[in-house]
Amino acid sequence: MQEIRRRSNKDRSETTRAALIAAGRALFAEKAYSDIGTPEIVARAGVTRGALYHHFADKQALFAAVADAEAAAVASEIEQSSPEDTSPAQALLAGGKAYLDAMAVPGRTRLLLIDAPAVLGHAEAKAIDMRHGARTLHDGLTLAIEAGAMPAMPIEPLTAMISAAFDQAALDIAAGGSRKEWEEILGHLFAGLLR
């Protein structure tokens, strides 16, 4: 009966860490980074500021953990809805659509595309993206070029360019833009590149 109250240290840590990240995710998706104070975060997580600064170096480090988790969630949603057995060109199209779907979750665009570069810096934000979402795009493009569906060109900037185009699409759609028009534009983009 008292076993409930007796938890291992590892359990305690993981629980509060998860609570802090969950609270941070909810709040960072709702408001801008600087409009959220650590008191608000810990209140929502049901812990104190002491716990926060025990697990994370500072507020920025918590945000980095949240952004990484969110990027991983996006990548997971994309991979989950990928057909696997299509041509490289079609796989890219399908991945793009899945990306727009995933980024339609409220607040995600600001968290990952607006706040992350500002709070963590362009380099760190890009590293997070490269570790999750952009990685599959990078591989897909490499495959497409090797398969001859696309002329050879530098892959790093190509990946960054297409990624930026989709980011902008997600941002504009979240701001009320027409998804249909964006899909048309992105279709032209791929059609032009895939010769």
Added chain:
Amino acid sequence: MQEIRRRSNKDRSETTRAALIAAGRALFAEKAYSDIGTPEIVARAGVTRGALYHHFADKQALFAAVADAEAAAVASEIEQSSPEDTSPAQALLAGGKAYLDAMAVPGRTRLLLIDAPAVLGHAEAKAIDMRHGARTLHDGLTLAIEAGAMPAMPIEPLTAMISAAFDQAALDIAAGGSRKEWEEILGHLFAGLLR
């Protein structure tokens, strides 16, 4: 002799406003928005915080003025180096190069592309861009489509997409990326779109 000390109110205002914007531009290009305090800004401008809050509603309003001025400067540099009498396609290419040149000024990428969306919000940042740099791009694309150099497609998202591609190029080049490779990629982008 004492005429030097007697200035009109309009002069006083314009002088201190300009000093504040200049100091803000210098500092916002050097460090991140939240790493700069208003005491540092007014010290550099040679005034007090009272003057700042007399001319601007808050720190964010000063940043908005700085960002607007900086975007205007970028647009001016682009227009200054445009040949005027070329084909729509070549005009776009030349404008793109001029944009990359203009954005090579240290700190401009962070100020306009990283901090501005985070501090002012995506909508306001886009409005600033549309009022200056993106306007010429928008018009150029409209012209290219009307001239038949490009298939018809929604212009707003097309402008946003190409703008985002160039922004990403400027960002990556500022972070040490190869400008040559980026020009290759952007060339492929235009080539693909211009049918």
Added chain:
DNA sequence: AATAACATACAGGCTGCATGTATGCAAGAG
């Protein structure tokens, strides 16, 4: 004399750290 353009003083909030406390854990004594 009245108003605009500042300068100065003040209040509130927030971040990061430093100190204090309780709980889990690991090793040696018995």
Added chain:
DNA sequence: CTCTTGCATACATGCAGCCTGTATGTTATT
């Protein structure tokens, strides 16, 4: 094998410094 004892981990609380925005005071302009 058990129990205690010393230590590390996981927090909680209080404090110091800074920063922002405002309110009030002062000087220069009209």
